[in-house]
Structure formats: C-alpha cells, structure tokens
Amino acid sequence: MSAMSNSNWSRRSIFRAAAGMAAAGTLAACGGNNGRGGGSGSGKNLVQYFHAYGEAGTEQAIKRYAKAYSKANVSTSWITGTNFEAKLFSSLLTKQAPDVFEFHPQLQLVKSGQVADLSDIIDPVKDDFNPADINSHTVDGKIYGIRMIDDPQFFYYRKSMLEKAKVEVPTTLDELLEAAAKLTTSKVKGVNLGNDFTPVQGNVIWSAGADTLDSKNQIAYHTDAVVQGIKQLRQLFSSGHVLLDAPTDWWDPSSLNQGLCAIQWGGLWSMPAMQKALGDDLGIFPFPKVGDNGKPSVTNGGWSMFVNAKGENVEAAKAYVKWLWIDQKKYQEDWALSYGFHIPPRSSIAAQATKLKSGLPAEAVKLFTDYGHFDNIAWDQTMITALNDVIASSVRKGGDPEAALDACDKKVNVELKKLFG
C-alpha cells in the first residue's frame, strides 16, 4: 500500500494517459499497415489476399510484383494459419474486402455474384492456357478466374527404403497396404497419407473409376468400387503401418525428409526441398488403382486469381490482374519455378520451364498429364466437407461406408438443389 501512496499516478494523470492512448490508437488506425494503400504506385489503392505459402521467398516475391505495378497502389495481406477461407469469406462481407484474392473455382461464388467475369482479359490468350484449367473456371461460357499455378499431388517415396525391404512401387491399393506393412520398422512407418486421410479422398473415387459428380452434375461417387476403396483405406488406417499425428502434415516434406515414413503423399511444390534433403533417393508414383476397373490418379490442386465483383475498384483490379497474371510472364515463371515447383498453367511458360524438363520434375509433369484430375467448379466446399465426414466416419472411425455415403448423398443433394434448382 505504501508504494501506491507514494506513486506519482493521480486520477488526472491516469485520465490523461488513457486519453493519450485513445488518441494514439485513433491516429494509428489512420495510417500504418492497415491493408490499404502504402504501395509505390499512383492512382487507386488495391488489396490482394494470399494464403501463406510454405516455400521461403514467396511472400517477398508477391510483394515485389505488386510494388512493380505503377497504375495502382497494391498492398498484400499474407494470411497465415490454416483458416484462409474463413478470413477471406468473412472479409468479403465487409467494406474491408480485398479487391483481388486467390482461391479455387467455386460455382457458388459465381452464382452469388461475388467474382467478376474475366473473359475479356483472358479470351485473347485463352488458347495459351491448359484447356482443363480454362474449363474449370468457366460457367455459361464466361471465365471467372485466372489459374496462377497447377499443383499435382502424388506419392513420394525413399528408393533406398523400398529396395532394402524388397518392395516394388505399388500399382494397386492392395499393394500399397502390403508395402506399408513391409516398410514399417520400429522407427519408420510405411506410409503417410496425411494425419486425417482427407488429402486422398478424391483419389479413392477417381482411382476406383468413379467421379465426384457426372456431366449432369449428379452424384457419381457412390459406387461399389468406391465403397471397396474406403474399406481398404480403413484397413490401411488401422494397420499400424501409417504415420499419424506427425508434427507436420502431408503438405510439408519434413516427415519423409526426417525419415519418419518411407512413402508420403505430397505436392509438387515440395520437390525442391525433398531433393535437397534426399538427393537421388527419391521417387514418385500416382495414387494406385482401386479394384480391377480402376486407374491411377493424381490430384491437380492449384490456386487461381479472382476479382471481387462487389468491390469498389473492379476495373482497376481487373487491370492489375491482367498485368500480373496475363502480361508479366517473367513473374509468372518466377512464381511457378523459383521457390517450390508448380506447373505454369500457360503452355508458352511451361514450354520454357527447363527445371521441369528432366528428371523427377519431368516425371511429375507426366503424372499430371496422364492421370491428373482438375477442379470441378460445381463440387463446392459444402460437398467437400460432406466427403470429409465420410473419411472421418468410415476410414478413421471404422463405421459402415455405405451409411456414411448415404449421409453424404443427402448433404450433397441439398447442395446440388441449391446450386441447380
């Protein structure tokens, strides 16, 4: 108490300090890094949203490209964490919404008028893009996004570990189960498909010869072969031969690089880091076929640029997107190849991508071409979440796949009705 009595603080000084802090806060809110302005260009202020890429140098690269644009001040929100979608969508409802953002093609975004028609800027170079990428962004003949990068996903494996265990590269899901068992030791697990197995949920469907939706946008995933594939995945999950609860998930190369597993599901972006850590002791293969009528599959992920149609600067945003993702081929090449590896969606850039022309990267491009499955704009987040539940219930928890798929059907049909009536 004596310390309090001797203090120089008085009610007035506390009040003055509080008022000062409030004023400072107000002033701080007026300037600084508030996501608006601050670029080197002139004219309008634009904001672009990016999720945090794991490869070193990517954030600096995006900011460097934006700084080079002279017709508007472009500031970048580099959103860390795993909930990019939540932050993006909640901000799109506010006046602080980004003018330009990266995401995946989603029909609901088009139907709700959230994303702008970019046909006029893409049409002149449409033939230079991968046709599948153009198709996945097209609704009623209009193109709503520009693909920046294609990211094939497949299995990586340690050649030496397979040789030591006398295991051939698996070509069927059954063989993957056997390989996982033979490769597992007291310190190494046979295979890593991600901590929750959802990264391969599309592949089980495609490798079983089915698809998420058919050409009439009706359910196409609920087949006997898919049910069989889910049962096999359950066998794999409960075998004790898969890496679970690893400190890093499937998209990070650490588990394979550190010798925690012999085979790991991953993306092309991880290849430079894996090659640096493992040298030539690295191979790749697609998700193996499921059942007799199946075919190996590769997920073609990736990211696309969209313009917020409800923003205040639609034309300026379109001009920026055209400048960066249509005109500036050197930046597009740098973005696709200088950090992690990605396949440039434009043929003219891909043709010059010497880093992807030989060795393992060339094998990855071949897998992408031979077995790749692109985004379906009608297969939206609600449907993806419904399929997540199938993997959770029947693969991880051991429930009946038929019942889980029936529950998924109900949710997907409600969503399809909302989208197509």
Add this chain to the structure above:
Amino acid sequence: MSTTTTRGVAETAAAETSPSRPRRGLRSNATLNFWLFTGPFLIGLVIFVFVPIGWSVWLSFFDARYTVTPSHFIGFDNYKQILTNSNFPDSLLTFTVFATFIVPTTWALSLGLALLVNQLRFMRAFFRSVFFLPTAVSYVAAALIWKMSLFTGVRFGLANTVLGWFGVDNIAYLSNPSPPWYWVVIVTLRLWIQSGFYMILFLAALQNIPAELYEAAEIDGAKRGWQTFRYITLPQLRATSTAVILLLLIAAYQAFDEFYNLITTKATWAQTPLMELYKAALGTNQDYGAGSAGAVILSLLICIVTLAQGKIMGFGRGEESK
C-alpha cells in the same frame, strides 16, 4: 510513531469537515455518474451483443448463403436443415456428456487445490501463482503445445517417449478415434488451463469463512478433516460453488479453441456445437442462415440449462430464501 499519529489526525479532521461542504460537480449527480460509468459498456453491449443476437435471429429465417443481408425468406427451413441434415444435434449430445464429466471434475480439482493452498503456512503465494499461471495461457497456444510436444504420434513426443520406456508402441492420440485417446488430451489440457482460475475463486471464498465457525465446531466436538469440511466448509462455499458450476457449464458448451486446434473440423467426433456452427456459417459452407439457426438453438439451450441449474442450486436467490 509521532509522525504517523500526526498524519492520522490530520486525515481524520479532513474527513470530518467534508460532509459539511456543499456537494458540487459530478459527485452531486448520481444519475450522470451512473450513465458515465455504465454508458460506454451499455453501448458496447448493445452493439456487440444485442444487435448481433437480433441479426442472427433474423438471418435464421432467410436463405443467407454468402451474405448477411439476405432477401429470400424461408421460414424454419434453416432450423430443419441444422437439426436434421447436419452433425449439430450430435455435437449437442456429445457436449452434454462432456459437460457432465468436465464440470464436476474441474470443480473438485479446483476446490482440492484451493484447500491445499489454503493449508500452506509457507510459500502460499508461490503455489497460488503456480496453479494460477496456466490461466494466462491461451487455449490455442496450449493446444499447440499439447499437440506438437506432449501428445504427438511419433516416437519423440513426450507421452510416447515415456510409454516407450515400458515397451508400449506409439499412440496416435488425436488422429485415431478408436480408442478415444483424444479425450485424455482434451481433458488434461482443460483441467490444466481452467483449474487455477476457479481455485482462486474458492481460495477467496475459503478465506472469507469466519474462523469462529471452526472454533465453535471444535468446542462442540467436531473432528477436524472430513467432518469439518462436510458440515462447515462445503456449505459455506455454496454460493461460490454455484457460480463456479454455472461458469464451467457455459464454458463447456462454448468450447472451441482447443477442439478446433486439436481435433480440427475434419472429424465427426468431438466436434463442439460452436465448431459445427463455424463449419456451417464460416470457413467452408458460408451458410449464415443455417449457422444462425444453430446459434439461436444453442443460445436457448444454454439459457434453459442455466435457469434449470439456478433453480436446482439456488443461484441468484437471497440468502434468506435458501
């Protein structure tokens, strides 16, 4: 000593003269003072609590996909959807069970810690701080520590390292729901982070129990220990216990952070009601109508449970009416 006496006299004199002065300015206007002090909080309450609640109720009757200003009225369809075609009802059931377990466990642990610390003759402040410190850690940070250091599924996680000494294979605590080891992770985290706070409440209540009660009981022949605890301490803590149980109950239904980080939303188990609403309204599905319908149902449920608990335990009732 003389200095102290002089200062004391001077202060007393000043205090005696003050009532005779005319009261001026802010001190004289009780109504103004009331609004000055409560006004800002009331405005905040209206803007950040009542308006969103009202908006949420309104949204729950509209088709509000990708918008919070919808125009298509659909009646109770969102309620029907969230109750019949989602995992929300399961999450309510799971968390009723979770609350039934975690509330009494945390209550007992907090009370036990408070009794232990209260008994200490030395280093009481130290142990009080040690037990209270986890309260300062965010659920997100704690969840990441639990997930990435203590309960990883690999051989170098702390729990698996210890189990490895006894020849037990690595356990995937969070990815594999069979058997449900994830509850061990969640419950230990929640107990670690919550108990210290409630211990402080119990400690304050314990220190408010008059010593005369214990003396009188001793004279009447009550034995120290369980008998004293059962018939004096526990009844004297009734008001604090009721408040603690109420807060714990609400916290159990509002659980989100650690579940979101430990279990993630890609599961069908251990999904809290708030996580289900998050999945419906934010992040992926962007259906604010269905999410709002769930929020209304959850709010009503919390109100009903709170009122029922108040009825049973007498929270808010005057001492004389107990």
